[in-house]
Amino acid sequence: MGNFQEFRFGLDLDNTLINYDESARVYAKKNNRAVKDLNNLRNLMRELDSTGEAWKGAQAWIYTQGLKHASPQAGGLEFVRNLLNNGGKAFILSHKTEKTPVSSGELNLWEPAMEWLESQGFLSLFNPKDSLFFLPTQEVKVERINQLELTHFIDDLLAIFKHSQYPQNVISFWLSNKPSPMKWLKSVSSFQELSKSVE
Numbered sequence: 001m002g003n004f005q006e007f008r009f010g011l012d013l014d015n016t017l018i019n020y021d022e023s024a025r026v027y028a029k030k031n032n033r034a035v036k037d038l039n040n041l042r043n044l045m046r047e048l049d050s051t052g053e054a055w056k057g058a059q060a061w062i063y064t065q066g067l068k069h070a071s072p073q074a075g076g077l078e079f080v081r082n083l084l085n086n087g088g089k090a091f092i093l094s095h096k097t098e099k100t101p102v103s104s105g106e107l108n109l110w111e112p113a114m115e116w117l118e119s120q121g122f123l124s125l126f127n128p129k130d131s132l133f134f135l136p137t138q139e140v141k142v143e144r145i146n147q148l149e150l151t152h153f154i155d156d157l158l159a160i161f162k163h164s165q166y167p168q169n170v171i172s173f174w175l176s177n178k179p180s181p182m183k184w185l186k187s188v189s190s191f192q193e194l195s196k197s198v199e
Contacts, residue, residue, distance in 0.1 A: 004198075007088035010145055011080070012155035013113065014063070014094060016175050017122070019073045023066035027058055038062075053103060060104035063096075067112045072120050073175075075191030082195070084125055091148055092122075092132045095141045095157070110134050142166050154194060161185050173197065 011017055015038070024041040028034055035041045045055035062070075080090050100107045113134070117123050123132075135141040142163045145153060154173040155161070161172055161182065172185050173194055180187040188194045 004083055005087035006151065007083065007198075008091070008149060008151045009083055009088055010091045010093050010148065010150040010153040010170075011076075012094065012157065012160075012175075013092050014096065015156040016154060017073055017076045017080075017092065018067075018070050018116065020062055020066075020070050022071060023062045023069040024058075026069045027061055027066055056101060056104055060100040060107055063109055064100070064107045064112050067116050070116065072122075073191060075195070077121060079191045079195055080122065080125060090126060090131060091150065092117075093141055093144055093148075093153075094132075094134050095136075095138055095160075096134045097136045098134070138163060139165075145170065152198065154188070171198075 014020070021037040024035055024038040028041055028044070033044065035044060041058060042055060045058050046052065048054050083090055094113065096109050096113065098108065098110055100109060114123070114128070114132075117128075117132070133144055135144055138157075138160060142160065142165050146165065146167055150167075150170050152171045152173070154175055156175040158174060158176070158181075160166060161174060166172075168184050174180055174185050174187045175189070175194075176187050177189050178187060186197060188197060
């Protein structure tokens with residue numbers, strides 16, 4: 001990576017910097033099931049319970065107790081470190097309420113996320129007070145993207161980019177194996193591919 005002093009790079013947290021596939025496998029095993037990844041677990045939970053409550057319960061565990069089984073997305077930490085070492089600024093913007101729903105026990109979501117970020121070395125790279133934001137809705141997340149005047153942003157959730165207030169002048173990356181449905185949005189399947197795209 002070259003000189004990125006003008007870069008203000010926003011990164012999503014869940015399923016972008018954090019890979020929950022192992023958490024999903026552990027959760028499934030606890031419930032006498034077998035899945036290969038988080039998407040597989042989501043589909044299974046929705047098949048078992050069309051109300052969505054089973055999936056909400058799984059998410060509550062995965063994002064709290066199960067977070068210890070999650071791993072950094074391959075190349076994510078290295079990407080952030082290289083970006084900062086070469087003069088850029090990084091911001092983590094997470095669409096995450098403070099607690100799980102009442103039906104899932106109102107468990108704190110922010111504290112486990114902070115502990116995971118610290119344990120994986122992310123918090124040693126920058127000041128979280130200025131660069132880490134937990135945002136309760138997609139609308140508030142898009143507002144913060146605008147407020148921070150980001151030059152780049154990456155997220156796994158297509159709905160963020162489809163939001164009517166999303167700034168299309170931001171160089172944007174959708175973390176996905178699928179082709180992008182918008183001309184101004186680039187699809188990348190990994191942080192290694194992202195690195196090549198911004199070099």
